[in-house]
Amino acid sequence: MHVALIAPIRTLINLDTELAHAHPRQFSALLKHICETSGDSVCSTMTTDKRADVETDFTKYTSLDADYGTWFAEPLVRIDFAGERASVLEAQVEARLTEDQCGAQAIESAQIQIFDNTLAIVVLHLFVRTDRITGFARTPGELERYLTHYAAEAAAVLQTVAIEPYLRRFLAVQADPQFWPHRRTLLKRPREFVAFKDISTPDYPVWDPSRSSLMWAHRVFDLSSCTLHERELIRPALRAGAVANTKGYSVGWGNTVLERFEEPENYIALCCAVQHFYCLVDIIGSAQRRLYRSVVASSSARSFRDYNRVFDRLEIFRAETSSEFADFQNGLQDRNRAIFDDIANSFTMPDLVQAIDTKSAVIKERLSRMALANSAVSQRVSSVAILLLGVIEIVSLVHNIYWYSQDVHTAEGNTDPVYGVTDLAHATSFDLVFNITAILVLLAIPAWIFFKRDIR
Known part of the structure; x- marks a missing residue:
C-alpha cells in the first residue's frame, strides 16, 4: 500500500x-x-x-x-x-x-x-x-x-x-x-x-x-x-x-x-501549499492568544508599549499572510484552483481566518482601553505636577518679593512709607521677572488647551 x-x-x-x-x-x-x-x-x-x-x-x-x-x-x-x-x-x-x-x-x-x-x-x-x-x-x-x-x-x-x-x-x-x-x-x-x-x-x-x-x-x-x-x-x-x-x-x-x-504529485504539492498557509495562520492565532493573556494579566505603561509593539508586528504578519494566500490562490490555474479550495475547506481554513480576525479585534479593543487608562493616569500625574510647580513658583515669587524689598531698603537706607515697593518698581531683578513669566506660562498652557480642545 x-x-x-x-x-x-x-x-x-x-x-x-x-x-x-x-x-x-x-x-x-x-x-x-x-x-x-x-x-x-x-x-x-x-x-x-x-x-x-x-x-x-x-x-x-x-x-x-x-x-x-x-x-x-x-x-x-x-x-x-x-x-x-x-x-x-x-x-x-x-x-x-x-x-x-x-x-x-x-x-x-x-x-x-x-x-x-x-x-x-x-x-x-x-x-x-x-x-x-x-x-x-x-x-x-x-x-x-x-x-x-x-x-x-x-x-x-x-x-x-x-x-x-x-x-x-x-x-x-x-x-x-x-x-x-x-x-x-x-x-x-x-x-x-x-x-x-x-x-x-x-x-x-x-x-x-x-x-x-x-x-x-x-x-x-x-x-x-x-x-x-x-x-x-x-x-x-x-x-x-x-x-x-x-x-x-x-x-x-x-x-x-x-x-x-x-497526477498525485500535483495534489501533494497543492496539499503542501495549503498546509503551509494553514500553519502560518495557526501560528498567528496561537501568538494572539499568548498576547491577549499577557495583556489581561498586566496593566503597566511599560508593558503596554511592549504589547502594542508585538500587536503591530502580528498585524503586519497577518496582513502579509492573507495577501500572500490570496495571491497564491488567485494565481492557480483552473483545476488546481478547485483542488486547492477543496483542501483548504477540508482544513476549515476560512473559519480559522475568521477566528484570528476576531481575536485581532478583541486585542485591539483591549489595548485601546489600556491606552485610555494610561492616558488618564498620565493626565492626572501631569496635573498634579503642574499644580505643585505652580505652588512652588508662587511661594518662590512671594519670597523673592519680600527678600528683594528688604534688601533694597537696607542698602539705600531710606524710610519709604510702603516698605520697599518703590525701589522694587524701579529696579526689578531677572530672577523676579523669570518667576512671573513662568507663572503666566503655566496659566496660559492649560487655558489654551481648554479653549482649543476638540469637543466634537
Whole structure:
C-alpha cells in the first residue's frame, strides 16, 4: 500500500524578509552557494528557486501552464532523499522504532521543504506492508496513529541530518563578508522572535531534543494499487464531512484518498501549499492568544508599549499572510484552483481566518482601553505636577518679593512709607521677572488647551 505523509514541522529558521528584499541579488547568491556546498554534508540533493529580485516582480508566470508562485509559498530550499539516500534515512528512522515496527514500511523517497517562518514541510513516500502491521495497526484509528508516530520520528531525524546542518551552513555563509557584507544578519535569533515566541531552545542552533517539532501528519492514501483488505482499512479513515467528488480524490481532516487520480504529485504539492498557509495562520492565532493573556494579566505603561509593539508586528504578519494566500490562490490555474479550495475547506481554513480576525479585534479593543487608562493616569500625574510647580513658583515669587524689598531698603537706607515697593518698581531683578513669566506660562498652557480642545 502506497502512502504519502505530509508533515509540517517547526524549525529555528526565521528570515528577515525586509532585509532579503533590500539586497535581492546577494540573497539569491547566498542561497545558491549554500545549496552548492551543503548537499554532500546532509547526504541529499538541494535545490532552491527562492528569489527576492524586484526586477522580476512583473513576471508572474514562467509559462502559460504554470501557476503563480509567491514569496511565502516558495521554500528557501528543497532537500530530496532518493535511492540510497532514502534507504539511509529509513535506517535512521527505524533505529527509533520498536522491533515489531521495523520493516513494516519502506521509504521510497522523501523531501523536506524548508521555509523561512520557522516552518518546514516533510513529504514521505512510503510503501506500507499491511501484512507486517497487523500486530499494532489493526483498525483505521491505529493505522493513523502509527503513521503519525512514524512521521514524528522521521521529523526528529531530519532535524538532525538536514535542518540543523543547513542552518549551521547558513550562519557560516552569512558571516562571510564575501557573500553577506552587511551589518544586519538575515537570520533572526530566537530571542528576536515575535510571532514565534512558542519556540525556545537552550542551545541555538540545535533544536531542543526533548520537544517534538511535528505539528501533525496528513496521510494521502493511493487506492490504485491497494488490495480489497487495504481498501476496507483505508475507507473508514475519512471523517464525516469530507469533501468527496468525482475528481478522483476525497479529502478530510487528516486524510486524503486518491482513486484513479492522474497526477498525485500535483495534489501533494497543492496539499503542501495549503498546509503551509494553514500553519502560518495557526501560528498567528496561537501568538494572539499568548498576547491577549499577557495583556489581561498586566496593566503597566511599560508593558503596554511592549504589547502594542508585538500587536503591530502580528498585524503586519497577518496582513502579509492573507495577501500572500490570496495571491497564491488567485494565481492557480483552473483545476488546481478547485483542488486547492477543496483542501483548504477540508482544513476549515476560512473559519480559522475568521477566528484570528476576531481575536485581532478583541486585542485591539483591549489595548485601546489600556491606552485610555494610561492616558488618564498620565493626565492626572501631569496635573498634579503642574499644580505643585505652580505652588512652588508662587511661594518662590512671594519670597523673592519680600527678600528683594528688604534688601533694597537696607542698602539705600531710606524710610519709604510702603516698605520697599518703590525701589522694587524701579529696579526689578531677572530672577523676579523669570518667576512671573513662568507663572503666566503655566496659566496660559492649560487655558489654551481648554479653549482649543476638540469637543466634537
